[in-house]
Structure formats: C-alpha cells, structure tokens
Amino acid sequence: MIIKILEKLRYISPSLPYKYLQLTNNTIRNEERFTEFWWRMIQEGRMSLTIREAFNIYYYLTKSLPLGGSIAEVGVYKGGGAKLISEFKSDLTLHLFDTFEGMPEVNSAVDLHLKGDFSDTTLESVQRYLKSYSNIHFHKGIFPNSSKDLPKNIQFCFVHLDVDIYESTLSGLNFFYPRLKEGGVIISHDYNSISCPGVKKAYDEFFVDKNEDVFFLWDTQCMIRKR
Numbered sequence: 001m002i003i004k005i006l007e008k009l010r011y012i013s014p015s016l017p018y019k020y021l022q023l024t025n026n027t028i029r030n031e032e033r034f035t036e037f038w039w040r041m042i043q044e045g046r047m048s049l050t051i052r053e054a055f056n057i058y059y060y061l062t063k064s065l066p067l068g069g070s071i072a073e074v075g076v077y078k079g080g081g082a083k084l085i086s087e088f089k090s091d092l093t094l095h096l097f098d099t100f101e102g103m104p105e106v107n108s109a110v111d112l113h114l115k116g117d118f119s120d121t122t123l124e125s126v127q128r129y130l131k132s133y134s135n136i137h138f139h140k141g142i143f144p145n146s147s148k149d150l151p152k153n154i155q156f157c158f159v160h161l162d163v164d165i166y167e168s169t170l171s172g173l174n175f176f177y178p179r180l181k182e183g184g185v186i187i188s189h190d191y192n193s194i195s196c197p198g199v200k201k202a203y204d205e206f207f208v209d210k211n212e213d214v215f216f217l218w219d220t221q222c223m224i225r226k227r
C-alpha cells in the first residue's frame, strides 16, 4: 500500500518518495534506468536489498561488463538480486547458485542463521520470475559442489555473494577469487550485518594475505576489486 502511494507521489512531488527512502543522493536519483527499475522491483516484492545496496550492484556490475567473462550470484533465494543483475548484465552469462531449499548446515559457533532459513522458495518459481532474460544458468545444490559443472577455465568479471554464513562465504571467496579477472569485482551482502557475523570473519581471514583491501559499502556490503 505504502509503495503504491509513494509510486503516485513520485509524479506529483518527486523528492518525497526519495525522502521516505532516506535517499538524498543525486547520483542514484539521476540514474533513471536504475530508479525506474527499482520502483518495479519494490512493487514485485522480491527485493531484499536496500536501494543503496542495489545501486552498488548496478554501478559496479555495469562498470565491470567491458571486462567480459561471466557473472555469478551465490545466494539467490526468491531472485530479487538475480533480477537486478539480469536486467543490467547485457548479454553476458549469469550463473546462479542456491540450494533453493534454504540454508545448508551452519557453524553455530559463528553464524546466527539456522539450517533451513530461507526455504520458502523454489527453483521453478525463480526460473519463472527470470524467464524473460537470456544466458542464465541455474545451479541447484550446496555450493561449492554445485559449481562442478562449470567449465574449468571459466572467468568472472562480477560476483555477488549473498549467503549470510561463514562457510559459504569462505567457499565463495576460495572459488571465485582465483577465477576473477583483473579489475573484476566481488560484492558481498551483510559484511557489516549484526545478524551475519560469519561473513565478515570469512572476508577478514581470506584477505589477510591478499593484495586487495576489503572496502565497506553502505548499507551492509563490502567490495573487492581484483588487482
């Protein structure tokens, strides 16, 4: 309901809905392709990222496209982030990894999520949701086992990790970092979320002996760019 009112208000007084979203940043407002898409996304109700987080993905994804190679998201759930990437990925191939049955085993010494969280989704519903986009491959199962069918020499220009837990984040970094093109970007959700302490732990451990710095992005993300 509130979204419908905001959508109408946007044509009468453009700044009001943005104020509601705490969005005073003109960089985002001036990206019309992005903001049009954002309004559609929130009406569809599958977006779990904030507008700033979605914008970070849009911005660094579109900057990475000229590198070529593939794109990946690990942690798809109902497909909100996957739709954002699909909309702006041009014709590059997108690989989507999820159990589509909820969280796998967690490490209760580090993680606050429980096995089975996010189980209210299915592969088929996400496939239907993204059916208008091409060059998308779905890999159902526990990552990194579910990556076994990828070509051995595959390289990535952009990766979105959104897995919330320690082991899956570490697996994602172990798999994608060596396959990331020079200049390629990995963005991770929840690096600074109090509900996902395992994400930061995995990043801090993995990058301790790497050349790249881990940069914090609003609202909860982090980003690395391969040297």
Ligand SMILES: C[S@@+](CC[C@H](N)C(=O)[O-])C[C@H]1O[C@@H](n2cnc3c(N)ncnc32)[C@H](O)[C@@H]1O
Binding pocket: 046, 047, 048, 049, 074, 075, 076, 077, 078, 079, 080, 081, 082, 097, 098, 099, 100, 101, 102, 103, 104, 117, 118, 141, 142, 143, 144, 162, 163, 164, 165, 168
């Ligand atoms: C927060 S949700 C992802 C949200 C999604 N990116 C979006 O835009 O709405 C986290 C997802 O990570 C998945 N996940 C976590 N660890 C995984 C692993 N090792 N293999 C496959 N899926 C995993 C869970 O099944 C869950 O769907």
